[in-house]
Amino acid sequence: VTSSARARIAVLYNVDFERQGAGGASYEADAEVRETADAVAHALEKHGYTPELLAVDDELSPLERAAATGRFAAVFNLVESLGGDAAREPDVPELLDRLGVAYTGNSAPALRVAHAKDRTRRRLAEHGVPIPGGVAVGAGEVASVAAAQLRYPLFVKPARTDASIGIDQSSIVRDASALARRLEQLATLVPGPYLVEEYLPGREVNVAIFPEPIEGHLVCTHIDFSACAEGVAPIVTYDCKWRPGTPDYNARSLPSSGILSAEEIAAARSVARAAFLAIGATSYGRVDLRGGADGRFYVIDVNPNPDIHPEAGMSIAARSIGVEHDALAAGILRTALARRSP
Numbered sequence: 001v002t003s004s005a006r007a008r009i010a011v012l013y014n015v016d017f018e019r020q021g022a023g024g025a026s027y028e029a030d031a032e033v034r035e036t037a038d039a040v041a042h043a044l045e046k047h048g049y050t051p052e053l054l055a056v057d058d059e060l061s062p063l064e065r066a067a068a069t070g071r072f073a074a075v076f077n078l079v080e081s082l083g084g085d086a087a088r089e090p091d092v093p094e095l096l097d098r099l100g101v102a103y104t105g106n107s108a109p110a111l112r113v114a115h116a117k118d119r120t121r122r123r124l125a126e127h128g129v130p131i132p133g134g135v136a137v138g139a140g141e142v143a144s145v146a147a148a149q150l151r152y153p154l155f156v157k158p159a160r161t162d163a164s165i166g167i168d169q170s171s172i173v174r175d176a177s178a179l180a181r182r183l184e185q186l187a188t189l190v191p192g193p194y195l196v197e198e199y200l201p202g203r204e205v206n207v208a209i210f211p212e213p214i215e216g217h218l219v220c221t222h223i224d225f226s227a228c229a230e231g232v233a234p235i236v237t238y239d240c241k242w243r244p245g246t247p248d249y250n251a252r253s254l255p256s257s258g259i260l261s262a263e264e265i266a267a268a269r270s271v272a273r274a275a276f277l278a279i280g281a282t283s284y285g286r287v288d289l290r291g292g293a294d295g296r297f298y299v300i301d302v303n304p305n306p307d308i309h310p311e312a313g314m315s316i317a318a319r320s321i322g323v324e325h326d327a328l329a330a331g332i333l334r335t336a337l338a339r340r341s342p
């Protein structure tokens with residue numbers, strides 16, 4: 001342990017979002033990574049490490065150069081996209097594996113599966129993890145949805161984005177014409193494929209997993225929509241997450257202990273762990289679930305590289321069991337260092 005104290009840690013984050021400018025479709029979601037990097041650096045300092053912020057944009061050469069100096073004991077990887085492309089997120093752990101450098105978070109295969117929600121759904125189904133009825137379609141493929149015989153209301157979302165990008169109140173569609181309209185509208189905003197799923201009317205629960213899924217914590221929080229304006233559907237839209245002052249904004253994450261029953265919490269944790277392991281995740285993350293009309297939990301989203309901003313759901317969950325943000329970050333780093341110790 002003493003050897004890792006004062007160890008130099010590269011806190012790696014992406015700056016590619018700066019190109020889209022503050023008016024960009026997902027600027028708020030993307031720009032937060034800088035604040036997260038600062039907070040993680042502070043946390044690591046507090047725990048006796050020597051953090052150095054390292055930014056990447058399109059190319060990974062700054063990381064390769066830094067790694068080649070041999071002065072970093074590990075990389076705290078916060079990168080969510082490269083060159084504006086979230087599909088390139090796995091390039092970072094892939095490179096670090098090749099270079100033999102320890103890093104926090106999940107490996108490339110898990111990130112790759114999770115990036116494509118259609119692929120995630122297939123993987124979960126193969127592992128017997130409950131998911132809502134649904135189908136992946138391209139722009140305008142209304143006929144494929146009809147063929148899948150799903151039950152309305154349906155929920156339409158981009159299959160290759162996260163952070164609620166492309167999600168607003170009209171993501172819930174009640175008939176075929178609303179579905180066609182929504183698919184058409186979404187195609188102007190985000191490239192396909194898109195997922196059309198049966199709308200899950202029950203409670204939305206997030207299970208935070210840290211520092212790893214086998215011996216680590218699985219902490220349930222749920223989203224309380226009660227302060228949202230009248231008539232606003234209880235879903236986490238982009239406005240809900242990122243735009244203070246909008247009618248959707250007033251949702252908040254609450255610790256579930258004492259509010260959900262012990263049985264509900266146990267069920268949520270078990271489904272979440274199964275989902276996380278099914279995508280091959282070995283580090284921290286968050287699994288999003290919702291209750292179906294039958295009262296059971298279904299997986300809507302697996303996040304093997306979740307936001308660990310001090311105010312993000314992950315940190316709220318950790319705090320609810322007495323793990324402050326700095327301890328969360330230090331714990332994640334310790335697991336990464338232990339993975340690589342001989």
Ligand SMILES: Nc1ncnc2c1ncn2[C@@H]1O[C@H](COP(=O)(O)OP(=O)(O)O)[C@@H](O)[C@H]1O
Nearest residue numbers: 155162163164165197198199200235236300301
């Ligand atoms: N099948 C569904 N039924 C009901 N709501 C859903 C469904 N899928 C997604 N949502 C809502 O949309 C939000 C964002 O979807 P999610 O799949 O978690 O994508 P993201 O990666 O953007 O977080 C969820 O938090 C939830 O409120």
Ligand SMILES: [Mg+2]
Nearest residue numbers: 163164288301
């Ligand atoms: Mg989600």
